[in-house]
Amino acid sequence: MSAITVRPFRRSDRDQLTDLVNGHAHAVMPGVSITVNAVLSQLEHEPDEFIVDPWVQERITLVAEQRGRITAAAHMVRYADRSGVGPDLRGTGELRWLLQWPDASYWPDAHLAGRSVADAALTVMRSWSVQAVLADFTLPAPGLTGVAEQWPHIGQLLDGLGFVSRRSEQVLLADVSDLPADVREDLTILRTLGECGTRFTALADGQEVGYVEIDTTINGAGRLSAPTGWADVGNLHVAESMRRQGVGSALLATAAQWLRLARADRLLAYAELDESDLASFLKRSGFQSVTTNRRAWVQTAPVQPGVS
Known part of the structure; x- marks a missing residue:
């Protein structure tokens, strides 16, 4: 086994850390390539999390190094224990992400690096005397929230650390050219600013019968290196009496x-x-499932470092 050194992130690690982040991203989202600046920015603050980020009191990034290569990393935050912080997060610690290269013929013990950096991260959070340890992974790219099914090595690592996922979410992706093309002539569709992006509201005889909100800002300024234009559905609702019409x-x-x-x-x-009806409608409309993300992890059975 090659020696594993766990230490705080240094700016000189930025390229290798970005490679580790992108390796995981590429297995889930086609064409996503996250820039070095986007990774570094997330380590310092997360402006898109405009509600939650101000609650963060401390943030730390650790890396595991083997023979000069960054083979695992963890980014964690501590939420303040004060009024004004959401009760579910108040006084807790959270793994924002925990990544490791999978075992390979030239690196057969990469999983040990993952466990080493995870143990170190949990030791830091215990030193914070947090009330609970959470994990709801968010990488700085579209659709990468939670532990994707394409990362079984990460799921196994969290399972071994006593974490349990409380919910799962299917992520679907469509080429815009494959979306429906026909617009009903008897509907009036208004475009306004919505809660989660540009809102398109369908009216029938002057009454609202449905809406969809589309966020075209999820790329972020300088976040992705590829020119692909990404957007996501923030909200989609059709009145029950008007469904399947x-x-x-x-x-x-x-x-x-x-x-x-x-x-x-x-x-x-x-x-x-x-939400099987929603998923079926999306698939009929040109979307395809790209992953299922396990989310809202909570450590329910803490384990001692190095023991699983």
Whole structure:
């Protein structure tokens, strides 16, 4: 076994850390390539998390090094224990992500680096005297929230550390050119600013019968190196009495026209595992499932370092 050194992240690690992040991203999202600046920015603050990020009192990134190579890393935060912080996060520690290269013929013990950096991260959080240890992974790229099914080595690592996932979310992706094209002539669709992006509202006889909100800002400024235009569905709702009558398809067709003008060619959507009707509609509309992310991890059975 090659010697493993766990230490705080140094700026000179930035390229290798970005390679580790992108290795995991590429296995999940086609064409996603995260820039070095996006990775470094997340280590310092997360402006997109405009509600949660101000609650962070401390953040630390650790890396595991073997023979000069960064083979694992963990980024963690501590949330303040004070009024104004959400009760679910108040006084807790969270693994924002924990990544490791999988074992390979030239690195057969990479899993030991993952466990070493995880043990060190948990030791730091115990020193913080946090009330609970959470993990809800978020990498700085579209669709990469949670532990993707393409990362079984990460899921196994968390399982061995006594974490349990409380929810799962299916992530679906569509090429905008594959979205519905027909717009119902009897519907009026208005475009306004919505809660989660540009809102398209369908009206029938002056009454709202559905809406979809599309966020075209998820790329972030300088976050991705590839020119692909990404967007996601922030909200999608059709009145129950109007379902299976083409309202949802008309909303997506209108959104597709807008996305083409915005030079966005990929659209993400999300469905909880109990939202089978939503997932079926999305798949009929041109989306395909790219992953299922296990989310909302909580350490329910703490283990001693190095013991699983």
